Structures are given as structure tokens and as C-alpha cells.
Amino acid sequence: MSQKIKTGKVSRRSFLQASSGAVAIPFLAGAYAAGSDTIRVGVIGCGGRGTGAAMDALAADPGLQIVALGDVLMDRVHEARRRLSERYPEQTQVKDDHCFEGFDAYKSVIEASDVVLIANAAKFHPMHQMAAIEAGKHVFVEKPHAIDPLGAKQVQAACDLAAKKNLCVVSGLQSRFHPGYQETMKRVHDGAIGDIIAIQETWLRPPYVLRERVPGMKEILHQASNQYHFNWLSGDDVPQTLIHNLDRSSWALHDAAPLSAYGMGGRSTLQGEIYGNVFDHHSVVYQFPEGVRVYAICRTIDNCYNENSSLILGSKGQCDLLRLRITGENSWEQPGRSADQNPYVLEHAALFSAIRSGETIDSGYHMVRSTLIGMMGQLSCYTGQEITWEQLLASDYYFPPKPEECNEETEPPVKLGPDGSYPVLVPGKTELI
Numbered sequence: 001m002s003q004k005i006k007t008g009k010v011s012r013r014s015f016l017q018a019s020s021g022a023v024a025i026p027f028l029a030g031a032y033a034a035g036s037d038t039i040r041v042g043v044i045g046c047g048g049r050g051t052g053a054a055m056d057a058l059a060a061d062p063g064l065q066i067v068a069l070g071d072v073l074m075d076r077v078h079e080a081r082r083r084l085s086e087r088y089p090e091q092t093q094v095k096d097d098h099c100f101e102g103f104d105a106y107k108s109v110i111e112a113s114d115v116v117l118i119a120n121a122a123k124f125h126p127m128h129q130m131a132a133i134e135a136g137k138h139v140f141v142e143k144p145h146a147i148d149p150l151g152a153k154q155v156q157a158a159c160d161l162a163a164k165k166n167l168c169v170v171s172g173l174q175s176r177f178h179p180g181y182q183e184t185m186k187r188v189h190d191g192a193i194g195d196i197i198a199i200q201e202t203w204l205r206p207p208y209v210l211r212e213r214v215p216g217m218k219e220i221l222h223q224a225s226n227q228y229h230f231n232w233l234s235g236d237d238v239p240q241t242l243i244h245n246l247d248r249s250s251w252a253l254h255d256a257a258p259l260s261a262y263g264m265g266g267r268s269t270l271q272g273e274i275y276g277n278v279f280d281h282h283s284v285v286y287q288f289p290e291g292v293r294v295y296a297i298c299r300t301i302d303n304c305y306n307e308n309s310s311l312i313l314g315s316k317g318q319c320d321l322l323r324l325r326i327t328g329e330n331s332w333e334q335p336g337r338s339a340d341q342n343p344y345v346l347e348h349a350a351l352f353s354a355i356r357s358g359e360t361i362d363s364g365y366h367m368v369r370s371t372l373i374g375m376m377g378q379l380s381c382y383t384g385q386e387i388t389w390e391q392l393l394a395s396d397y398y399f400p401p402k403p404e405e406c407n408e409e410t411e412p413p414v415k416l417g418p419d420g421s422y423p424v425l426v427p428g429k430t431e432l433i
Helices: 012-020 048-060 074-087 105-112 122-134 149-164 179-189 219-225 237-252 343-357 364-383 389-394
Strands: 004-006 039-044 064-071 099-101 115-118 138-141 169-171 196-205 260-266 281-287 293-300 307-314 317-320 325-328 360-362
Touching: 039 048, 039 105, 039 343, 048 064, 048 074, 048 115, 048 343, 064 074, 064 105, 074 099, 099 105, 105 122, 115 122, 115 343, 122 138, 122 149, 138 343, 149 169, 149 360, 149 364, 169 343, 169 360, 169 364, 179 237, 179 317, 179 325, 179 343, 196 237, 237 281, 237 293, 237 307, 237 364, 260 364, 281 364, 343 360, 364 389
Parallel strands: 039 064, 039 115, 064 099, 115 138, 138 169, 196 293
Antiparallel strands: 004 360, 196 307, 260 281, 281 293, 307 317, 317 325
């Protein structure tokens, strides 16, 4: 299934051909940057994910220029500019006065840009997406798009506003742009494995990016610089990492939402302040319509078995989606794909191709749902309780403080304990929604 494109002229077939073909996008009619065909791109969040998104965008369209960079820390802005300039010197045009620092840096990035890439701490994605769309800018938003129910509602409102303003919204859930996944999933939908009975989603890996404390740095900035390890900033590992798998599960089930979920998780191994207050293992069982269950597990511990897989179990066979393989009554395996079919680049190629051709590409139909599925499992793991889809949709819970309340003087909601570690939520005692 493709992203939704609003037009009477572009078909699903033509979009899939564009998104699975060569990465270079031809220049089409359109005026950007004071009458030129250059599209000015700004980046909010200059860590590895934001810098990577910028590089993927530049690889997708040689007519782009990165013109503004923003982060809570200026040293990251300068490092991102250095890396981008080394690889794409002609397309990186970020002057000193377009390097922005602080929690309000996003405002200046949005003002300077035609298109905004949002790839900072996920807590701020809903606010920054809404601000960009209100300003009339197209957006690419990394996952997760929100970390709590209140944030998800703002993302939905932002997507609705984008649709009214004919602005493009593309999600960092890149699986939907993977040509091999598209072909394999089409075969699943056409009945190659029969009726889907269950899906197993697995992502086991070492801890994500770890950053040592910088002496003298304010606590709020330390946590923001190590955001993947603080749940009030990143949402923890189910919405942060396993969301790709859960998006593929929902896709396999024709973009269904689960009826309920229960999960378990905790901190078994990771100790010390560098690991923040996130869990190091999770296991979630989702109940989908027609009795289908999705079993989802993730772990972030060193020196353990690692795996990333999406296994769809059917009445006539099994699909190993990431290996582009179906076994059973209708066995099939796709030949090796071309090196230019990188979904991380293709998602940007689709975005900028749509912008240049005057079309509107919209990831809203799945990005909010998959974000909610991820946080549903995470909240269940935190509380130890079963959570229903209706309960989740009715909730206005958020991880305090609200994004708009954050600045360099904000007291973080979690602080180091006397044992040198941050306190971790306790299932069975924690109440969130």
C-alpha cells in the first residue's frame, strides 16, 4: 500500500513506480527560494538521526539545499554542519546566523525553510510538526511521532490541518517505501499465506546512543542530549524502536488497530546514570480483530542475541517480511534488490517529488495509528495493566512537562537517586492512564 497522494492525475501505480525506481528526482515546475527551483530545507534535531535524515534528503534530490539547523546544543549544530558540508558541500548552505540553539530553535528553522525535517527528541515532534504546518511548510517527521496520547492527538490535528492546506507530510516509518516489502506485502494481501493467524515482531539490540555527562552541563540539557534514555523525552523502546515492526503488523492487517494490549517489561541489567530511566526489555501481546494476535518483543542489552524480524504466520504458510520470503503452499523469494532502492532515501524522494509536481503526499493515515500502537504497548508495560484501544483514544495523558513548558530552566521530571541511577517506573504500582 502506498502513501496517500491527493491528485486526480497520479495513480497508486505511478507512485509506486516513482518510489521504487531511481533515487534521483527530475526537476519539475515550481518556484522555491525566491524564484529558483531550489528547495530550502531546515533540520530540527542535529544528532545522528537528524543528520542522517538530512543526508538521505540530499541524496534524494540534488536540488535541495540545507539552509538552517537547530538543536538544543550548538555543538551538535556545528557537528551536523561539518558532516553535511563534507559529504554534500554544494547543497549545504548553512551560514552562522542560520545555526540555531535552544528549545526555541525550531521557530527560526521553520521560518528559514520551505521544508522542515523534524528529528529531535520525540516529545517535541507534535508541537514542531504543528508549528511547521501552521507556517505553511511541508514536513518530514521522524518516528515516533508522539510519545503519549495527548501528543498523538496533536499529531492528528496537524495532519488534518496539512490536508486542508495541501501540505505534504511524510513519516520516518520507512518500511512503507521499501519496494521489496511492498511486493511481499502485496502477496500476503493477495492470500499467499492464507488467513493471517498471528504475527511475531522482534527487535533485540544493544543500547542505543549513549552520551556521557558533560561536567557543568545543566541537568535538563544533559537529559535532552541523552534523550533516548529518558522516557519523558523519547517514549522508551516500544514506540522508539519497535514502532517500525508494529507499523508493518498493522500494514499486514490492512491498517487495523488493536482491540487491546497487555505487556511486561522492566530494567534487569542496565545500571548507572548513563542509562537514564528507560526499561531494557519489553514484551507486548496485542489482540487484533478476528482473533489475530501480535507478539512483540524488544530488548536493549549488550552481549545478548540480537534480531530484527517481522514474521507473519498464516493458515497456508509464513512470510519473513524483512527477508522478502514466503514459505508454505505458495513459496516465493524476491531476488536481491538494487542498491539504489534504499527506503530511507526513497521516503525523501517521494516527499520532494510530490512537492515539485504539485501533489500532496500524506503519511497521516498510518503514522498516528502506528504511533498509538507503540505507546499502547509501552504504557501497558509501565503499568502492568491491560489497555484497550478505546481507553487509549479517550486519554489525554502526557509525560510532564508539556513540550511548550520546556526551557533551559525547567526542572526535569526525573532526577538522580542516591544510588547514582535514575528511578524507573514500577509495573503494578505505576498509574498513567
